[in-house]
Amino acid sequence: MTRSEENYLKTIFHLGSGDDVSINTNAIAEQMETKPSSVTDMAKKLAEKGLVNYKKYQGISLTDAGVKTALSIVRKHRLWETFLVEKLDFAWDEVHEVAEQLEHIKSEKLIDKLDQLLQFPKYDPHGDPIPGKNGEFQEHNKDLLSELPVGAHGICVGVKDSSSAFLQYLDKHEISIGKPIQILGKEAFDGSLHLKIGEREHMVSHQIACNIYLK
Amino acid sequence: MTRSEENYLKTIFHLGSGDDVSINTNAIAEQMETKPSSVTDMAKKLAEKGLVNYKKYQGISLTDAGVKTALSIVRKHRLWETFLVEKLDFAWDEVHEVAEQLEHIKSEKLIDKLDQLLQFPKYDPHGDPIPGKNGEFQEHNKDLLSELPVGAHGICVGVKDSSSAFLQYLDKHEISIGKPIQILGKEAFDGSLHLKIGEREHMVSHQIACNIYLK
DNA sequence: AACTATTTTTAGATTTGCCTAAATTTTATT
DNA sequence: AATAAAATTTAGGCAAATCTAAAAATAGTT
Ligand SMILES: [Mn+2]
Ligand SMILES: [Mn+2]
Ligand SMILES: [Mn+2]
Ligand SMILES: [Mn+2]
Numbered sequence: 418m419t420r421s422e423e424n425y426l427k428t429i430f431h432l433g434s435g436d437d438v439s440i441n442t443n444a445i446a447e448q449m450e451t452k453p454s455s456v457t458d459m460a461k462k463l464a465e466k467g468l469v470n471y472k473k474y475q476g477i478s479l480t481d482a483g484v485k486t487a488l489s490i491v492r493k494h495r496l497w498e499t500f501l502v503e504k505l506d507f508a509w510d511e512v513h514e515v516a517e518q519l520e521h522i523k524s525e526k527l528i529d530k531l532d533q534l535l536q537f538p539k540y541d542p543h544g545d546p547i548p549g550k551n552g553e554f555q556e557h558n559k560d561l562l563s564e565l566p567v568g569a570h571g572i573c574v575g576v577k578d579s580s581s582a583f584l585q586y587l588d589k590h591e592i593s594i595g596k597p598i599q600i601l602g603k604e605a606f607d608g609s610l611h612l613k614i615g616e617r618e619h620m621v622s623h624q625i626a627c628n629i630y631l632k
Numbered sequence: 633m634t635r636s637e638e639n640y641l642k643t644i645f646h647l648g649s650g651d652d653v654s655i656n657t658n659a660i661a662e663q664m665e666t667k668p669s670s671v672t673d674m675a676k677k678l679a680e681k682g683l684v685n686y687k688k689y690q691g692i693s694l695t696d697a698g699v700k701t702a703l704s705i706v707r708k709h710r711l712w713e714t715f716l717v718e719k720l721d722f723a724w725d726e727v728h729e730v731a732e733q734l735e736h737i738k739s740e741k742l743i744d745k746l747d748q749l750l751q752f753p754k755y756d757p758h759g760d761p762i763p764g765k766n767g768e769f770q771e772h773n774k775d776l777l778s779e780l781p782v783g784a785h786g787i788c789v790g791v792k793d794s795s796s797a798f799l800q801y802l803d804k805h806e807i808s809i810g811k812p813i814q815i816l817g818k819e820a821f822d823g824s825l826h827l828k829i830g831e832r833e834h835m836v837s838h839q840i841a842c843n844i845y846l847k
Numbered sequence: 848a849a850c851t852a853t854t855t856t857t858a859g860a861t862t863t864g865c866c867t868a869a870a871t872t873t874t875a876t877t
Numbered sequence: 878a879a880t881a882a883a884a885t886t887t888a889g890g891c892a893a894a895t896c897t898a899a900a901a902a903t904a905g906t907t
Pocket of ligand 2: 517520
C-alpha cells in the first residue's frame with residue numbers, strides 16, 4: 418500500500434462519511450488538490466486491488482476491505498494527533514499536518530504501543546472518535562450548535578472544521594472541548610447566537626455555530 | 633529534500649564516518665541495496681543541490697551542507713529509537729526499522745518536543761551519540777573489546793553491529809549497555825575472549841568482541 | 848428531443864527513482 | 878607497457894504518480 422493509495426482511501430472514506438456512498442471523481446480531486454484525471458487513474462488501481470468499487474462514470478465507493486484500510490489510517494492519524502497534544506504539548510491546531518505524515522508509518526507494534534501509552538483514548542483532540550484495532554468506534558451522539566433551539570445547553574464535544582484558523586478562533590474565545598455551552602438567544606436576521614460559554618457570555622455567527630458539536 | 637535523497641546522504645555520512653572522505657559508488661550501492669548506476673544518478677542530483685562533491689570516477693563526499701543535513705537525519709533517527717525504547721518499551725533490536733521511517737517526518741517542532749520529552753538524551757539505545765540541534769555531539773572515547781589487552785576492564789558503552797541477530801545474542805548472554813566487563817583471558821588460536829560480565833563468566837568469539845565498545 | 852454544460856475518461860507527456868546492458872575509465876597484474 | 882579486471886558511467890527503458898488537452902459520456906435546459 419503506497420502513501421498515495423492510503424490518502425485516496427482516507428479521502429473517499431471521509432467524503433462518504435464512512436458509509437459506502439458513491440463519490441464523485443471531481444469531489445475527490447478537489448479534496449486532494451489534484452486533477453480528476455489523476456483520480457480516475459487511481460480509481461482503476463484501487464479497483465484492481467479490490468479496495469474500491471468503480472465503474473466508469475458511476476462514481477467510486479469503498480469496498481469492505483477499503484473501509485477497513487481507511488479506518489486503520491484514520492486510527493493512526495487520530496492516535497498520533499492525540500499523542501502530539503497529550504505528550505508533546507502541541508496545540509490542537511498544530512497537529513493535523515504532522516499527523517498527515519505520521520499516519521503512514523508502517524508498524525503495527527508502534528501503533529499498539531502508542532495506543533497503550535495514551536491509555537486507549539476514545540476521542541482525538543478535535544472530538545473525533547478513534548477507531549479501535551478492529552475498526553470499531555463510538556461516535557458521540559452530538560448535535561450541531563446551529564441546529565439546537567434557544568435554551569438548549571450541553572457540553573462541547575467536538576468541532577466540524579478542524580482548520581487552524583477556526584481552532585485559533587475558538588482558543589481566542591475560550592471555547593474548547595468539555596466546556597459547557599448554553600444558547601441564550603438567536604438573532605433571526607443572520608442566525609447568530611448569544612451564548613453562555615462557561616461563565617462568560619459571547620456572540621457567535623451562524624458560520625461558527627455550524628462547526629461546533631454539543632452533547 | 634526527498635526521502636531517497638535523505639537516505640543517500642545518511643549512507644554517505646555513515647560510510648565516511650562523518651569526515652569528508654571520498655566514498656566509492658559501489659560501496660554506497662551495496663549499503664543501500666541498489667545498483668551503482670542509481671548511485672551515479674543520485675550523485676549528480678545531490679551535487680546539483682550542493683550537498684555532495686562529485687567528480688566523475690572520483691568518488692563522492694559530503695559538502696558542509698551535506699554533513700549538516702545528514703546529521704539532522706541521524707539526530708531524528710536516534711531520537712526516535714530512544715523514544716521507542718524509553719517510552720514505548722521496544723527492545724533495542726526492534727527499533728531500527730521503524731526509526732528508518734520516522735526519521736523522514738518533517739517537523740522541526742516535533743523533533744524538538746521529542747528531545748524535550750526524552751530529557752535531551754546524549755546517546756541512543758545502541759550507545760551511539762545523538763547530534764544536537766546544531767549538529768554537535770559527544771562521541772564516547774571508547775575501545776573495541778577485541779583491541780583491549782588481557783586484564784582490561786570497563787563499562788560496555790555501545791555496539792558496532794546493531795543488527796537484530798547480534799543484539800539478541802547480547803540479550804541472551806546478558807550483555808547490555810552499562811554492564812561492567814573484564815577480560816580474564818584470550819585464546820591465542822582464534823582470538824576468542826574469556827570475559828567477566830557483571831558477576832558471570834562467559835566466552836565470546838573474536839567476531840563478537842569486534843562489535844562491543846568498552847570505556 | 849435536441850442542444851448545451853458539466854463531468855469523467857482517455858491519450859500522451861513529465862518527473863523521480865530505479866533497472867539492465869553496454870561503453871568507458873581506472874586499477875591491478877603480468 | 879600491454880593486458881586483464883574491476884569500478885563507474887552512459888544510454889535507454891520502466892513503473893508510479895502526476896499533469897494538460899482532447900474526446901466521450903452524462904446531466905441539465907430549452
Ligand atoms: Mn487531523
Ligand atoms: Mn495522509
Ligand atoms: Mn538505527
Ligand atoms: Mn531512512
